[in-house]
Amino acid sequence: xxxxxxxxxMRFDLLKASLADGAGARLGRLAFSxxxxxxxxxxxxxxxxxxxxxxxxxxxxxxxxxxxTYIALEDFVERPQANLTRTPPIFKTPATxxxxxxxxxxxxxxxxxxxxxxxxxxxxxxSPQGNTPSGxxxxxxxxxxxxxxxxxxxxxxxxxxxxxxxxxxxxxxPTTPNSKRAARMAERTEDWLAQWLLSSSSQTASxxxxxxxxxxxxxxxxxxxxxxxxxxxxxxxxDIAGLAVYSSDIIPDLANHPALAAKPRLSLDAPAxxxxxLRQIALGADVFLLPxxxxxxxxxxxxxxxxxxxxxxVSEAEEGNGTSLLPLxxxxxxxSFAAQVKPLREGCDCYTxxxxxxxxxxxxxxxxxxxxxxxxxxxxxxxxxxxxAGVRRALAEGTFAEESGRFQLRYxxxxxAGTGERPRARGYHFKSEGGDGKRNKKGWGKLGxxxxxxxxxxxxxxxxxxxxxxxxxxxxxxxxPVVPDGGGRELEEGGFAEIEKK
Amino acid sequence: KPxxxxxxxxxxxxxxxxASNLTLPHGPVPLPIFMPxxxxxxxxxxxxxxxxxxxxxxxxxxxxxxGLRPGQPVLDAVGGAHAFQGWNHNLxxxxxxxxxxxxxxLANITEEGxxxxxxxxxxxxxxxxxxxxxxxxxxxxxxxxxxxxxLVTTSPDKERMREAMLRSVRWLDRxxxxxxxxxxxxxxxxxxxxxxxxxxxxxxxxxxxxxxxGIAIGGLSGGEAKADYCAVVKAVxxxxxxxxxxxxxxxxxxxxxxxxxxxxxxMFDCVWPTRTARFGNAVTRRGVLNLKxxxxxxxxGPIEDGCGxxxxxxxxxxxxxxxxxxxxxxNSAKETAAAHLLTMHNVWYQLNLMREARxxxxxxxxxxxxRRFFRDLHGDKERYPAWAVExxxxxxxxxxxxx
Ligand SMILES: [Zn+2]
Ligand SMILES: [Zn+2]
Numbered sequence: 029x030x031x032x033x034x035x036x037x038m039r040f041d042l043l044k045a046s047l048a049d050g051a052g053a054r055l056g057r058l059a060f061s062x063x064x065x066x067x068x069x070x071x072x073x074x075x076x077x078x079x080x081x082x083x084x085x086x087x088x089x090x091x092x093x094x095x096x097t098y099i100a101l102e103d104f105v106e107r108p109q110a111n112l113t114r115t116p117p118i119f120k121t122p123a124t125x126x127x128x129x130x131x132x133x134x135x136x137x138x139x140x141x142x143x144x145x146x147x148x149x150x151x152x153x154x155s156p157q158g159n160t161p162s163g164x165x166x167x168x169x170x171x172x173x174x175x176x177x178x179x180x181x182x183x184x185x186x187x188x189x190x191x192x193x194x195x196x197x198x199x200x201x202p203t204t205p206n207s208k209r210a211a212r213m214a215e216r217t218e219d220w221l222a223q224w225l226l227s228s229s230s231q232t233a234s235x236x237x238x239x240x241x242x243x244x245x246x247x248x249x250x251x252x253x254x255x256x257x258x259x260x261x262x263x264x265x266x267d268i269a270g271l272a273v274y275s276s277d278i279i280p281d282l283a284n285h286p287a288l289a290a291k292p293r294l295s296l297d298a299p300a301x302x303x304x305x306l307r308q309i310a311l312g313a314d315v316f317l318l319p320x321x322x323x324x325x326x327x328x329x330x331x332x333x334x335x336x337x338x339x340x341x342v343s344e345a346e347e348g349n350g351t352s353l354l355p356l357x358x359x360x361x362x363x364s365f366a367a368q369v370k371p372l373r374e375g376c377d378c379y380t381x382x383x384x385x386x387x388x389x390x391x392x393x394x395x396x397x398x399x400x401x402x403x404x405x406x407x408x409x410x411x412x413x414x415x416x417a418g419v420r421r422a423l424a425e426g427t428f429a430e431e432s433g434r435f436q437l438r439y440x441x442x443x444x445a446g447t448g449e450r451p452r453a454r455g456y457h458f459k460s461e462g463g464d465g466k467r468n469k470k471g472w473g474k475l476g477x478x479x480x481x482x483x484x485x486x487x488x489x490x491x492x493x494x495x496x497x498x499x500x501x502x503x504x505x506x507x508x509p510v511v512p513d514g515g516g517r518e519l520e521e522g523g524f525a526e527i528e529k530k
Numbered sequence: 531k532p533x534x535x536x537x538x539x540x541x542x543x544x545x546x547x548x549a550s551n552l553t554l555p556h557g558p559v560p561l562p563i564f565m566p567x568x569x570x571x572x573x574x575x576x577x578x579x580x581x582x583x584x585x586x587x588x589x590x591x592x593x594x595x596x597g598l599r600p601g602q603p604v605l606d607a608v609g610g611a612h613a614f615q616g617w618n619h620n621l622x623x624x625x626x627x628x629x630x631x632x633x634x635x636l637a638n639i640t641e642e643g644x645x646x647x648x649x650x651x652x653x654x655x656x657x658x659x660x661x662x663x664x665x666x667x668x669x670x671x672x673x674x675x676x677x678x679x680x681l682v683t684t685s686p687d688k689e690r691m692r693e694a695m696l697r698s699v700r701w702l703d704r705x706x707x708x709x710x711x712x713x714x715x716x717x718x719x720x721x722x723x724x725x726x727x728x729x730x731x732x733x734x735x736x737x738x739x740x741x742x743x744g745i746a747i748g749g750l751s752g753g754e755a756k757a758d759y760c761a762v763v764k765a766v767x768x769x770x771x772x773x774x775x776x777x778x779x780x781x782x783x784x785x786x787x788x789x790x791x792x793x794x795x796x797m798f799d800c801v802w803p804t805r806t807a808r809f810g811n812a813v814t815r816r817g818v819l820n821l822k823x824x825x826x827x828x829x830x831g832p833i834e835d836g837c838g839x840x841x842x843x844x845x846x847x848x849x850x851x852x853x854x855x856x857x858x859x860x861n862s863a864k865e866t867a868a869a870h871l872l873t874m875h876n877v878w879y880q881l882n883l884m885r886e887a888r889x890x891x892x893x894x895x896x897x898x899x900x901r902r903f904f905r906d907l908h909g910d911k912e913r914y915p916a917w918a919v920e921x922x923x924x925x926x927x928x929x930x931x932x933x
Binding site: 076079087108110122126135136169367397516519520526527 | 570571572573574575576577578579580583593594595596597598599600601602603604605607608613614615616626643644645646648649650651652653654655656657658661664665668824827828830840845846849851852853854856857859860861864865866867868870871874
């Protein structure tokens with residue numbers, strides 16, 4: 029447990045904190061090897077099977093302004109029935125001196141993008157099997173299987189992500205565990221982390237391929253984990269680069285552990301709306317993972333919010349609906365966008381808004397063309413990136429608290445529910461029982477309030493069997509209907525043919 | 531005066547293959563060329579910039595689909611399909627008639643036009659040559675196609691076939707009369723006549739009298755024997771003037787492309803390369819690889835060795851991704867992005883095949899190009915398809931023979 033590798037991993041500089049002990053909203057900078065820096069607060073994109081949904085790596089590099097992606101190991105280690113003992117292919121990925129990170133290489137993630145590896149997707153599907161003293165249960169495309177702490181650590185060592193979150197003993201359930209379970213979670217997580225740090229100190233990594241470790245804190249009350257946090261502070265602080273915070277409620281209590289206060293906080297307590305993001309920033313979270321971004325794109329909604337919120341006069345002219353609240357986004361499946369030759373959001377300089385306009389995205393959604401979701405992903409990630417840039421400016425200028433309050437008052441609580449038909453459930457995130465998922469009916473607004481929510485859109489896609497999911501995907505992928513639906517009137521209005529009057 | 535410039539660069543001294551430059555309102559296009567099909571104003575998940583990166587400069591939209599969505603009023607308001615989809619290169623649209631006739635059971639052709647029942651609500655509809663051209667004028671595509679009376683080539687009814695052929699000629703006249711933008715949109719005729727070579731010749735002569743800027747051969751790719759297909763293309767190109775582009779509609783398998791080029795055709799379109807990508811199929815010079823097969827799970831080679839596409843070039847090169855077969859396998863049928871990557875590769879392959887054909891024609895090496903193509907694809911000569919061997923013999927190349 030030496031700290032001599034410390035200088036080689038990620039460094040975090042607190043540039044400005046609202047309170048002296050590092051609590052409260054703060055401005056910081058993560059510095060990685062290769063002089064890559066990330067200004068915080070910020071967010072990373074969430075991948076499915078290594079890909080930001082609907083976004084190819086070239087588009088990720090050119091058009092999606094995120095500096096990191098969250099990748100779940102459970103997306104790569106399935107055991108096909110035909111070959112139950114195989115080594116997952118990702119572990120055989122070649123690396124070279126100039127491309128030394130197999131996780132990047134396997135997923136074709138550009139090296140300009142940082143990778144953050146965790147065991148589970150976010151949000152994770154709860155396993156009926158539960159965890160054991162030696163590891164956790166994960167959900168792969170071929171079903172639940174166990175992942176031991178040793179196997180996971182070995183995966184991190186092999187794949188060489190830029191950042192990794194060691195295993196935590198989590199229930200992934202929306203209900204708070206009882207105190208017995210909570211105590212066991214803290215004990216196990218502490219044991220696992222101790223084992224991890226013990227064995228990793230015997231390994232050497234070159235400075236080009238270090239992995240910054242974000243130690244988990246647990247979604248249980250402080251009283252149930254203060255001993256674990258004390259151990260983190262006393263024994264492990266020099267070996268961990270940051271904290272992976274599964275419940276933001278714990279952030280204020282971190283002030284009790286000065287050795288942890290200056291560690292960057294990666295929030296896995298996925299906020300449901302930009303308002304929740306602001307609340308967590310106010311608590312002192314630094315890096316976010318936002319499942320709602322992928323979900324909103326799938327629902328056909330384009331974000332329109334900005335931070336700081338625009339002045340009232342401008343917005344009323346824009347809005348004209350009598351209320352003073354601005355919408356967080358607009359549902360592009362709405363027919364009012366059919367001929368709208370304007371960007372998705374006025375003034376947005378993302379690829380989608382500079383190369384295309386709302387009418388085209390509306391068309392792609394109504395024609396179920398996959399490009400619609402790609403363009404929305406690019407735009408929505410850009411809007412969120414700009415939101416964080418605005419937050420950082422406000423923090424630098426000391427206006428964050430004021431602007432945050434104004435934002436909360438200016439914008440509606442939730443984004444509009446998208447009415448467009450969604451792409452099929454991605455990856456394998458379906459549950460093994462229950463009826464057909466209501467995915468195409470649920471709006472983004474159905475995501476629960478902060479804290480209640482361990483499963484977001486992706487987690488609760490219900491009831492599809494593997495074959496069904498694949499069939500649906502095939503439909504998404506293959507069917508440009510040769511003769512699409514369209515009644516006589518639509519054909520006539522569209523100028524294709526006329527209705528015969530007899 | 532046509533809205534295109536056609537410049538013949540080189541002719542193969544053995545076969546009828548030609549290399550030429552076609553300059554359309556939205557820029558130059560080297561021929562021979564393969565044109566991918568962006569049916570609903572989008573090529574299966576690719577951004578226009580990604581399509582451009584495959585070197586594509588001319589792609590298709592389908593008139594029927596654009597009529598339904600976004601529809602003529604939106605196209606007029608937005609200023610046509612180029613602006614609508616953010617594509618600054620060339621577009622070609624079909625007439626829309628093919629979908630009606632080939633896919634709707636209840637289509638019925640009269641002199642006035644195609645009568646059909648709307649697939650959604652069964653309303654009786656009429657699609658005339660004037661409707662089709664009017665809508666294509668709103669779309670603003672660089673090449674527009676006449677409405678034709680198209681029958682499956684295998685139809686046994688010779689009388690009906692002849693009626694369709696003659697009607698197609700009459701409909702061309704109506705299309706030309708209705709065409710409001712001949713100064714910036716090129717109307718191509720479509721030669722019909724089934725598999726009857728005399729009827730094809732008669733149609734060709736009649737169509738040529740109308741002097742359209744380009745000429746298409748239609749009604750093929752409908753399940754006829756490949757030998758019959760080749761005979762039709764060969765019989766028609768024989769009569770065509772050198773100075774106009776020749777488009778064979780609905781053709782896209784690599785073998786069909788290289789043989790059709792040898793028979794004197796210049797332009798092709800087909801949904802196959804993009805459709806098959808979505809099933810995990812990679813088109814390569816050694817044939818089609820289904821990357822969903824288990825053996826590709828830990829194959830860390832590029833989709834195709836030596837391919838110059840964005841996906842296959844090694845990561846680290848400018849703008850290259852270093853996508854491996856293992857990655858495509860991992861996400862094929864699971865994440866749409868994997869299909870987009872394969873689509874990019876497949877379109878590049880098709881365009882590159884035509885680019886290599888063009889270079890071979892310019893260097894007068896087309897017969898050697900053909901031999902190499904079939905050797906790479908099939909290896910063993912026993913496996914060369916007989917129709918291709920025969921068709922190429924008919925234009926002076928024996929691909930069974932070594933160089
Ligand atoms: Zn935008
Ligand atoms: Zn390639």
